[in-house]
Amino acid sequence: MIPGAFDYHLPSSLPDACRLLADLGDDARVVAGGHSLIPMMKLRMALPEHLIDLRAIAELKGITIAGGKVTIGAMTTQTEVIASDELAHVCPILRETSLQIADPQIRNLGTIGGNVANGDPGNDMPALMQALSATYYVQGAAGTRDIKARDFYEAAFYTALNDDEILTVISFEAPPAGHGFSYQKQKRKIGDYATAAAAVLLTMDGGACKTASIALTNVGDTPLFAEAAGQALVGSTVDKAAIDAAVQAAEAITSPAEDGRGPAAFRTKVAGVMVRRAIEEARTRAGGGEV
Amino acid sequence: MAKMHVQMTVNGEAVEALAEPRTLLIHFLREQQNLTGPHIGCDTGHCGACTVDMNGKSVKSCMVFVAQANGAEVTTIEGITQPDGTMHALQEAFREHHGLQCGYCTPGMITRAYRLLQENPSPSEEDIRYGISGNLCRCTGYQNLVKAIQAAATELSAAKEAAE
Numbered sequence: 001m002i003p004g005a006f007d008y009h010l011p012s013s014l015p016d017a018c019r020l021l022a023d024l025g026d027d028a029r030v031v032a033g034g035h036s037l038i039p040m041m042k043l044r045m046a047l048p049e050h051l052i053d054l055r056a057i058a059e060l061k062g063i064t065i066a067g068g069k070v071t072i073g074a075m076t077t078q079t080e081v082i083a084s085d086e087l088a089h090v091c092p093i094l095r096e097t098s099l100q101i102a103d104p105q106i107r108n109l110g111t112i113g114g115n116v117a118n119g120d121p122g123n124d125m126p127a128l129m130q131a132l133s134a135t136y137y138v139q140g141a142a143g144t145r146d147i148k149a150r151d152f153y154e155a156a157f158y159t160a161l162n163d164d165e166i167l168t169v170i171s172f173e174a175p176p177a178g179h180g181f182s183y184q185k186q187k188r189k190i191g192d193y194a195t196a197a198a199a200v201l202l203t204m205d206g207g208a209c210k211t212a213s214i215a216l217t218n219v220g221d222t223p224l225f226a227e228a229a230g231q232a233l234v235g236s237t238v239d240k241a242a243i244d245a246a247v248q249a250a251e252a253i254t255s256p257a258e259d260g261r262g263p264a265a266f267r268t269k270v271a272g273v274m275v276r277r278a279i280e281e282a283r284t285r286a287g288g289g290e291v
Numbered sequence: 292m293a294k295m296h297v298q299m300t301v302n303g304e305a306v307e308a309l310a311e312p313r314t315l316l317i318h319f320l321r322e323q324q325n326l327t328g329p330h331i332g333c334d335t336g337h338c339g340a341c342t343v344d345m346n347g348k349s350v351k352s353c354m355v356f357v358a359q360a361n362g363a364e365v366t367t368i369e370g371i372t373q374p375d376g377t378m379h380a381l382q383e384a385f386r387e388h389h390g391l392q393c394g395y396c397t398p399g400m401i402t403r404a405y406r407l408l409q410e411n412p413s414p415s416e417e418d419i420r421y422g423i424s425g426n427l428c429r430c431t432g433y434q435n436l437v438k439a440i441q442a443a444a445t446e447l448s449a450a451k452e453a454a455e
Contacts, residue, residue, distance in 0.1 A: 005313050006312060042334070
Protein backbone atom coordinates (compact mmCIF):
# COMPACT_ATOMS: atom_id res chain seq x y z
CA MET A 1 0.00 0.00 0.00
CA ILE A 2 1.46 3.32 -1.08
CA PRO A 3 0.43 6.45 0.84
CA GLY A 4 -0.37 9.72 -0.90
CA ALA A 5 2.52 12.04 -1.67
CA PHE A 6 3.55 14.72 0.80
CA ASP A 7 6.28 17.23 1.49
CA TYR A 8 8.41 16.34 4.48
CA HIS A 9 9.46 18.84 7.12
CA LEU A 10 11.94 18.26 9.92
CA PRO A 11 11.89 21.26 12.26
CA SER A 12 14.56 21.34 14.95
CA SER A 13 12.66 23.45 17.47
CA LEU A 14 9.16 23.66 18.83
CA PRO A 15 8.55 27.26 17.68
CA ASP A 16 9.62 26.23 14.16
CA ALA A 17 7.21 23.28 14.23
CA CYS A 18 4.36 25.50 15.45
CA ARG A 19 5.09 28.08 12.78
CA LEU A 20 5.07 25.41 10.07
CA LEU A 21 1.81 24.00 11.36
CA ALA A 22 0.20 27.45 11.45
CA ASP A 23 1.47 28.37 7.96
CA LEU A 24 0.54 25.12 6.28
CA GLY A 25 -2.86 24.88 7.92
CA ASP A 26 -5.23 22.00 7.34
CA ASP A 27 -2.96 20.36 4.77
CA ALA A 28 -0.35 19.55 7.39
CA ARG A 29 -0.11 16.89 10.08
CA VAL A 30 2.54 16.35 12.70
CA VAL A 31 4.01 12.88 13.02
CA ALA A 32 5.58 11.40 16.15
CA GLY A 33 6.18 7.62 15.95
CA GLY A 34 3.74 7.42 13.06
CA HIS A 35 2.26 4.10 14.09
CA SER A 36 -1.30 5.43 14.06
CA LEU A 37 -0.91 7.96 11.25
CA ILE A 38 1.07 5.89 8.75
CA PRO A 39 -1.47 3.02 8.63
CA MET A 40 -4.18 5.65 8.01
CA MET A 41 -2.05 7.22 5.26
CA LYS A 42 -1.51 3.81 3.65
CA LEU A 43 -5.28 3.34 3.55
CA ARG A 44 -5.51 6.91 2.23
CA MET A 45 -7.93 7.72 5.00
CA ALA A 46 -5.40 10.41 5.87
CA LEU A 47 -3.90 12.41 3.01
CA PRO A 48 -1.75 15.18 4.48
CA GLU A 49 0.11 17.24 1.90
CA HIS A 50 2.73 18.15 4.46
CA LEU A 51 4.17 15.94 7.16
CA ILE A 52 5.94 17.68 10.03
CA ASP A 53 8.23 15.19 11.78
CA LEU A 54 8.82 16.03 15.45
CA ARG A 55 11.76 13.64 15.94
CA ALA A 56 14.50 16.30 15.82
CA ILE A 57 13.01 18.46 18.60
CA ALA A 58 15.10 17.63 21.65
CA GLU A 59 12.84 19.49 24.10
CA LEU A 60 9.99 17.05 23.40
CA LYS A 61 11.99 14.10 24.76
CA GLY A 62 12.68 12.77 28.21
CA ILE A 63 11.27 11.98 31.62
CA THR A 64 11.77 14.27 34.62
CA ILE A 65 10.76 13.50 38.18
CA ALA A 66 11.15 16.32 40.68
CA GLY A 67 9.30 17.31 43.84
CA GLY A 68 6.78 14.52 43.43
CA LYS A 69 5.89 15.70 39.95
CA VAL A 70 6.36 13.53 36.87
CA THR A 71 6.90 15.24 33.50
CA ILE A 72 7.13 13.24 30.29
CA GLY A 73 7.99 14.76 26.92
CA ALA A 74 5.52 13.88 24.19
CA MET A 75 8.16 12.26 21.95
CA THR A 76 9.22 9.81 24.67
CA THR A 77 8.73 6.32 23.24
CA GLN A 78 6.89 3.52 25.02
CA THR A 79 10.23 1.66 25.18
CA GLU A 80 11.75 4.65 26.99
CA VAL A 81 8.79 4.76 29.39
CA ILE A 82 9.34 1.06 30.15
CA ALA A 83 13.11 1.48 30.52
CA SER A 84 12.93 4.26 33.13
CA ASP A 85 13.56 2.66 36.53
CA GLU A 86 13.00 6.00 38.24
CA LEU A 87 9.53 6.27 36.68
CA ALA A 88 8.75 2.64 37.52
CA HIS A 89 9.74 3.39 41.11
CA VAL A 90 7.43 6.37 41.65
CA CYS A 91 4.60 5.35 39.33
CA PRO A 92 4.83 1.67 38.33
CA ILE A 93 1.48 1.61 36.53
CA LEU A 94 3.10 3.45 33.58
CA ARG A 95 5.49 0.57 32.88
CA GLU A 96 2.74 -1.99 33.53
CA THR A 97 0.52 -0.29 30.95
CA SER A 98 3.21 0.35 28.33
CA LEU A 99 4.19 -3.32 28.42
CA GLN A 100 0.65 -4.18 27.34
CA ILE A 101 0.70 -1.87 24.31
CA ALA A 102 1.31 -3.46 20.89
CA ASP A 103 4.66 -5.27 20.52
CA PRO A 104 8.38 -4.48 20.96
CA GLN A 105 8.92 -3.01 17.49
CA ILE A 106 5.88 -0.74 17.76
CA ARG A 107 6.88 0.39 21.27
CA ASN A 108 10.32 1.33 19.94
CA LEU A 109 8.80 4.04 17.76
CA GLY A 110 5.36 4.64 19.26
CA THR A 111 5.35 7.63 21.61
CA ILE A 112 3.36 8.49 24.71
CA GLY A 113 2.43 11.86 23.18
CA GLY A 114 1.04 10.26 20.04
CA ASN A 115 -0.83 7.72 22.12
CA VAL A 116 -2.64 10.36 24.17
CA ALA A 117 -3.05 13.03 21.47
CA ASN A 118 -4.51 10.90 18.69
CA GLY A 119 -7.89 10.49 20.38
CA ASP A 120 -8.20 6.81 19.45
CA PRO A 121 -10.46 5.23 22.09
CA GLY A 122 -8.44 2.01 21.68
CA ASN A 123 -5.26 3.62 22.98
CA ASP A 124 -4.32 2.67 26.54
CA MET A 125 -2.54 5.76 27.88
CA PRO A 126 -5.53 8.16 27.81
CA ALA A 127 -7.53 6.27 30.46
CA LEU A 128 -4.41 5.90 32.57
CA MET A 129 -3.78 9.66 32.31
CA GLN A 130 -7.36 10.28 33.41
CA ALA A 131 -6.89 7.98 36.39
CA LEU A 132 -3.69 9.85 37.28
CA SER A 133 -5.44 13.21 36.77
CA ALA A 134 -2.69 14.20 34.34
CA THR A 135 -2.38 17.53 32.57
CA TYR A 136 -1.42 17.89 28.91
CA TYR A 137 0.56 20.95 27.85
CA VAL A 138 0.00 22.07 24.28
CA GLN A 139 1.69 24.72 22.19
CA GLY A 140 0.46 26.59 19.15
CA ALA A 141 1.37 29.73 17.27
CA ALA A 142 -0.75 31.67 19.78
CA GLY A 143 1.11 30.32 22.80
CA THR A 144 0.81 27.52 25.32
CA ARG A 145 -2.08 26.24 27.38
CA ASP A 146 -2.81 23.20 29.49
CA ILE A 147 -5.74 20.80 29.35
CA LYS A 148 -6.70 18.18 31.91
CA ALA A 149 -6.72 14.63 30.52
CA ARG A 150 -10.24 14.30 31.95
CA ASP A 151 -11.39 17.22 29.74
CA PHE A 152 -9.35 16.41 26.64
CA TYR A 153 -11.38 13.73 24.86
CA GLU A 154 -14.56 14.78 23.05
CA ALA A 155 -15.36 11.88 20.71
CA ALA A 156 -13.46 9.23 18.80
CA PHE A 157 -10.46 11.04 17.23
CA TYR A 158 -11.84 14.42 18.38
CA THR A 159 -9.99 16.14 21.19
CA ALA A 160 -9.58 19.58 22.72
CA LEU A 161 -6.35 19.96 20.74
CA ASN A 162 -6.70 22.59 18.00
CA ASP A 163 -5.42 21.85 14.49
CA ASP A 164 -2.57 24.32 14.91
CA GLU A 165 -1.43 22.97 18.28
CA ILE A 166 1.11 20.33 19.28
CA LEU A 167 0.86 18.35 22.51
CA THR A 168 4.29 18.83 24.07
CA VAL A 169 4.34 17.50 27.63
CA ILE A 170 2.36 15.26 29.95
CA SER A 171 2.55 15.97 33.64
CA PHE A 172 1.04 14.53 36.81
CA GLU A 173 1.60 14.26 40.54
CA ALA A 174 3.23 10.94 41.44
CA PRO A 175 0.81 8.89 43.54
CA PRO A 176 1.82 8.61 47.22
CA ALA A 177 4.36 5.95 48.19
CA GLY A 178 2.68 2.65 48.99
CA HIS A 179 -0.27 3.26 46.69
CA GLY A 180 -2.01 0.36 44.98
CA PHE A 181 -2.27 0.21 41.22
CA SER A 182 -3.20 -2.06 38.37
CA TYR A 183 -3.83 -1.87 34.64
CA GLN A 184 -5.88 -4.85 33.50
CA LYS A 185 -6.42 -5.33 29.78
CA GLN A 186 -8.23 -8.08 27.98
CA LYS A 187 -7.17 -8.47 24.37
CA ARG A 188 -7.57 -11.26 21.85
CA LYS A 189 -3.87 -11.36 21.06
CA ILE A 190 -0.69 -9.35 21.51
CA GLY A 191 -0.91 -6.22 19.40
CA ASP A 192 -4.69 -5.98 19.55
CA TYR A 193 -6.58 -3.15 21.12
CA ALA A 194 -8.42 -3.92 24.34
CA THR A 195 -11.75 -5.68 24.35
CA ALA A 196 -11.91 -3.65 27.55
CA ALA A 197 -9.29 -2.40 29.98
CA ALA A 198 -9.26 -0.67 33.36
CA ALA A 199 -6.76 1.48 35.22
CA VAL A 200 -7.06 1.59 39.01
CA LEU A 201 -5.07 3.65 41.52
CA LEU A 202 -5.92 3.62 45.21
CA THR A 203 -4.51 4.38 48.62
CA MET A 204 -5.34 2.59 51.87
CA ASP A 205 -5.14 4.11 55.34
CA GLY A 206 -5.67 1.97 58.43
CA GLY A 207 -7.54 -0.71 56.51
CA ALA A 208 -9.87 1.71 54.74
CA CYS A 209 -9.66 3.07 51.23
CA LYS A 210 -8.66 6.72 51.35
CA THR A 211 -8.60 7.58 47.64
CA ALA A 212 -9.52 5.65 44.51
CA SER A 213 -9.36 6.55 40.86
CA ILE A 214 -10.66 4.36 38.04
CA ALA A 215 -10.73 4.84 34.27
CA LEU A 216 -11.68 2.62 31.34
CA THR A 217 -10.21 1.98 27.87
CA ASN A 218 -12.05 1.18 24.63
CA VAL A 219 -15.58 0.82 25.94
CA GLY A 220 -16.86 4.12 24.61
CA ASP A 221 -16.10 6.86 22.09
CA THR A 222 -13.53 8.23 24.48
CA PRO A 223 -11.60 6.97 27.47
CA LEU A 224 -13.96 7.02 30.46
CA PHE A 225 -13.11 8.40 33.88
CA ALA A 226 -15.29 6.29 36.19
CA GLU A 227 -15.68 8.77 39.02
CA ALA A 228 -18.62 7.04 40.72
CA ALA A 229 -16.80 3.71 40.61
CA GLY A 230 -13.86 5.21 42.46
CA GLN A 231 -16.15 6.88 44.99
CA ALA A 232 -17.81 3.51 45.69
CA LEU A 233 -14.52 2.31 47.17
CA VAL A 234 -13.59 5.35 49.27
CA GLY A 235 -14.20 4.78 52.96
CA SER A 236 -14.73 1.03 52.52
CA THR A 237 -12.32 -1.75 53.35
CA VAL A 238 -12.50 -2.61 49.64
CA ASP A 239 -14.55 -5.67 50.50
CA LYS A 240 -16.71 -7.59 48.08
CA ALA A 241 -19.74 -5.32 48.53
CA ALA A 242 -17.72 -2.19 47.73
CA ILE A 243 -16.08 -3.84 44.72
CA ASP A 244 -19.48 -5.00 43.45
CA ALA A 245 -20.74 -1.42 43.69
CA ALA A 246 -17.68 -0.08 41.88
CA VAL A 247 -18.01 -2.67 39.11
CA GLN A 248 -21.68 -1.80 38.68
CA ALA A 249 -20.91 1.93 38.54
CA ALA A 250 -18.17 1.33 35.96
CA GLU A 251 -20.32 -0.89 33.76
CA ALA A 252 -23.09 1.72 33.85
CA ILE A 253 -21.03 4.36 32.02
CA THR A 254 -19.79 2.14 29.18
CA SER A 255 -21.17 2.28 25.66
CA PRO A 256 -18.91 0.00 23.62
CA ALA A 257 -19.35 -0.65 19.93
CA GLU A 258 -20.09 -4.14 18.72
CA ASP A 259 -17.09 -5.27 16.70
CA GLY A 260 -14.75 -8.23 16.18
CA ARG A 261 -13.99 -8.14 19.89
CA GLY A 262 -17.57 -9.05 20.74
CA PRO A 263 -21.09 -7.73 21.18
CA ALA A 264 -21.56 -4.54 23.19
CA ALA A 265 -23.06 -6.32 26.22
CA PHE A 266 -20.08 -8.69 26.34
CA ARG A 267 -17.58 -5.85 26.24
CA THR A 268 -19.41 -4.06 29.06
CA LYS A 269 -19.15 -7.24 31.15
CA VAL A 270 -15.46 -7.57 30.29
CA ALA A 271 -14.98 -3.98 31.45
CA GLY A 272 -16.57 -4.98 34.76
CA VAL A 273 -14.28 -7.98 35.07
CA MET A 274 -11.22 -5.84 34.32
CA VAL A 275 -12.30 -3.29 36.94
CA ARG A 276 -12.78 -6.06 39.51
CA ARG A 277 -9.38 -7.64 38.83
CA ALA A 278 -7.66 -4.26 38.83
CA ILE A 279 -9.23 -3.24 42.16
CA GLU A 280 -8.31 -6.57 43.75
CA GLU A 281 -4.71 -6.33 42.58
CA ALA A 282 -4.42 -2.66 43.56
CA ARG A 283 -5.78 -3.45 47.01
CA THR A 284 -3.25 -6.26 47.49
CA ARG A 285 -0.41 -4.06 46.28
CA ALA A 286 -1.48 -1.31 48.69
CA GLY A 287 -1.01 -3.79 51.53
CA GLY A 288 -4.73 -4.40 51.96
CA GLY A 289 -4.34 -8.16 51.58
CA GLU A 290 -6.39 -10.52 49.44
CA VAL A 291 -10.07 -9.76 49.04
CA MET B 292 6.26 15.42 -5.45
CA ALA B 293 9.89 16.24 -5.26
CA LYS B 294 12.33 13.56 -4.34
CA MET B 295 14.57 14.12 -1.37
CA HIS B 296 18.19 13.29 -0.86
CA VAL B 297 18.46 10.36 1.55
CA GLN B 298 21.60 9.24 3.36
CA MET B 299 21.90 6.31 5.69
CA THR B 300 24.23 3.54 6.74
CA VAL B 301 22.91 0.17 5.63
CA ASN B 302 24.73 -2.93 6.83
CA GLY B 303 27.78 -0.83 7.60
CA GLU B 304 27.95 0.89 4.22
CA ALA B 305 27.08 4.52 3.51
CA VAL B 306 24.15 4.77 1.13
CA GLU B 307 22.96 7.85 -0.74
CA ALA B 308 19.90 7.98 -2.93
CA LEU B 309 17.01 10.09 -4.14
CA ALA B 310 13.60 8.97 -2.96
CA GLU B 311 10.14 10.36 -2.48
CA PRO B 312 9.55 11.05 1.23
CA ARG B 313 6.54 8.74 1.17
CA THR B 314 8.68 5.78 0.15
CA LEU B 315 8.42 3.19 2.90
CA LEU B 316 11.73 2.02 4.31
CA ILE B 317 10.95 -1.57 3.27
CA HIS B 318 10.45 -0.50 -0.35
CA PHE B 319 13.61 1.59 -0.26
CA LEU B 320 15.63 -1.36 1.01
CA ARG B 321 14.13 -3.95 -1.31
CA GLU B 322 13.74 -1.96 -4.51
CA GLN B 323 16.45 0.70 -4.37
CA GLN B 324 19.11 -1.16 -2.39
CA ASN B 325 18.28 -4.64 -3.70
CA LEU B 326 18.14 -5.98 -0.16
CA THR B 327 15.29 -8.46 -0.52
CA GLY B 328 15.99 -10.23 2.79
CA PRO B 329 13.40 -8.26 4.77
CA HIS B 330 10.00 -9.33 3.49
CA ILE B 331 6.67 -7.61 3.02
CA GLY B 332 4.09 -9.70 4.83
CA CYS B 333 0.95 -7.98 6.05
CA ASP B 334 1.96 -4.41 5.16
CA THR B 335 -0.01 -3.23 8.20
CA GLY B 336 2.55 -3.39 11.01
CA HIS B 337 1.33 -6.65 12.48
CA CYS B 338 3.43 -9.52 11.17
CA GLY B 339 7.02 -8.36 11.60
CA ALA B 340 8.35 -9.96 8.38
CA CYS B 341 9.81 -6.55 7.43
CA THR B 342 11.69 -6.16 10.74
CA VAL B 343 15.04 -4.41 10.47
CA ASP B 344 17.35 -2.84 13.00
CA MET B 345 17.28 0.97 12.99
CA ASN B 346 19.60 2.93 15.28
CA GLY B 347 19.99 -0.10 17.53
CA LYS B 348 16.31 -0.91 17.82
CA SER B 349 14.02 -3.36 16.04
CA VAL B 350 11.45 -1.63 13.86
CA LYS B 351 8.90 -2.66 11.28
CA SER B 352 10.19 -1.12 8.08
CA CYS B 353 6.76 -1.07 6.43
CA MET B 354 5.72 1.47 9.08
CA VAL B 355 8.59 3.92 8.60
CA PHE B 356 8.92 6.48 5.82
CA VAL B 357 12.36 6.71 4.28
CA ALA B 358 12.31 10.38 5.30
CA GLN B 359 12.07 9.31 8.95
CA ALA B 360 15.03 6.97 8.47
CA ASN B 361 17.20 9.67 6.89
CA GLY B 362 20.53 9.62 8.72
CA ALA B 363 19.82 6.32 10.42
CA GLU B 364 21.95 3.24 10.83
CA VAL B 365 20.06 0.25 9.44
CA THR B 366 20.86 -3.44 9.61
CA THR B 367 18.97 -6.06 7.63
CA ILE B 368 19.29 -9.84 7.66
CA GLU B 369 21.95 -9.45 4.95
CA GLY B 370 24.09 -7.55 7.48
CA ILE B 371 23.73 -10.19 10.17
CA THR B 372 25.60 -12.79 8.12
CA GLN B 373 29.37 -12.43 8.63
CA PRO B 374 31.16 -10.51 5.85
CA ASP B 375 32.87 -13.75 4.70
CA GLY B 376 29.48 -15.40 4.26
CA THR B 377 29.64 -17.43 7.47
CA MET B 378 26.23 -17.66 9.07
CA HIS B 379 25.49 -15.94 12.38
CA ALA B 380 24.93 -18.19 15.41
CA LEU B 381 21.20 -17.44 15.15
CA GLN B 382 21.09 -18.54 11.53
CA GLU B 383 22.98 -21.74 12.40
CA ALA B 384 20.63 -22.39 15.30
CA PHE B 385 17.52 -21.86 13.16
CA ARG B 386 18.85 -24.48 10.74
CA GLU B 387 19.94 -26.87 13.48
CA HIS B 388 16.66 -26.67 15.42
CA HIS B 389 14.31 -26.53 12.45
CA GLY B 390 13.28 -22.99 13.43
CA LEU B 391 11.59 -22.42 10.10
CA GLN B 392 9.35 -24.19 7.66
CA CYS B 393 8.23 -21.97 4.79
CA GLY B 394 10.86 -19.39 5.70
CA TYR B 395 8.84 -16.29 5.00
CA CYS B 396 9.01 -14.88 8.55
CA THR B 397 12.62 -15.99 9.07
CA PRO B 398 14.57 -12.85 8.06
CA GLY B 399 12.39 -10.66 10.29
CA MET B 400 12.41 -13.24 13.07
CA ILE B 401 16.21 -13.55 13.09
CA THR B 402 16.71 -9.79 12.82
CA ARG B 403 14.41 -9.33 15.80
CA ALA B 404 16.11 -12.13 17.77
CA TYR B 405 19.51 -10.58 16.95
CA ARG B 406 18.49 -7.38 18.75
CA LEU B 407 16.68 -9.24 21.54
CA LEU B 408 19.88 -11.13 22.41
CA GLN B 409 21.79 -7.88 22.63
CA GLU B 410 19.16 -6.39 24.93
CA ASN B 411 19.00 -9.57 26.98
CA PRO B 412 21.84 -12.05 26.34
CA SER B 413 20.32 -14.84 28.44
CA PRO B 414 16.55 -14.63 28.05
CA SER B 415 14.11 -17.08 29.64
CA GLU B 416 11.60 -18.86 27.44
CA GLU B 417 9.02 -16.27 28.51
CA ASP B 418 11.39 -13.42 27.65
CA ILE B 419 11.88 -14.89 24.19
CA ARG B 420 8.18 -15.40 23.54
CA TYR B 421 7.41 -11.86 24.70
CA GLY B 422 10.41 -10.49 22.81
CA ILE B 423 9.29 -11.97 19.48
CA SER B 424 5.62 -11.20 20.03
CA GLY B 425 5.72 -8.69 17.19
CA ASN B 426 6.73 -11.38 14.69
CA LEU B 427 4.17 -13.84 13.42
CA CYS B 428 5.01 -17.34 12.22
CA ARG B 429 2.21 -19.39 10.75
CA CYS B 430 4.19 -22.65 10.34
CA THR B 431 6.29 -23.61 13.30
CA GLY B 432 3.98 -23.09 16.26
CA TYR B 433 6.93 -21.16 17.72
CA GLN B 434 8.35 -24.13 19.67
CA ASN B 435 11.39 -24.55 17.47
CA LEU B 436 11.85 -20.82 17.11
CA VAL B 437 12.18 -20.53 20.86
CA LYS B 438 14.58 -23.51 20.98
CA ALA B 439 16.71 -22.00 18.21
CA ILE B 440 16.93 -18.61 19.93
CA GLN B 441 17.78 -20.29 23.27
CA ALA B 442 20.50 -22.33 21.58
CA ALA B 443 21.94 -19.26 19.88
CA ALA B 444 21.90 -17.38 23.21
CA THR B 445 23.90 -20.17 24.85
CA GLU B 446 26.31 -20.32 21.91
CA LEU B 447 26.87 -16.56 21.85
CA SER B 448 27.37 -16.36 25.63
CA ALA B 449 29.93 -19.17 25.49
CA ALA B 450 31.73 -17.50 22.62
CA LYS B 451 31.80 -14.22 24.51
CA GLU B 452 33.17 -15.87 27.64
CA ALA B 453 35.83 -17.66 25.63
CA ALA B 454 36.87 -14.34 24.12
CA GLU B 455 37.24 -12.64 27.53
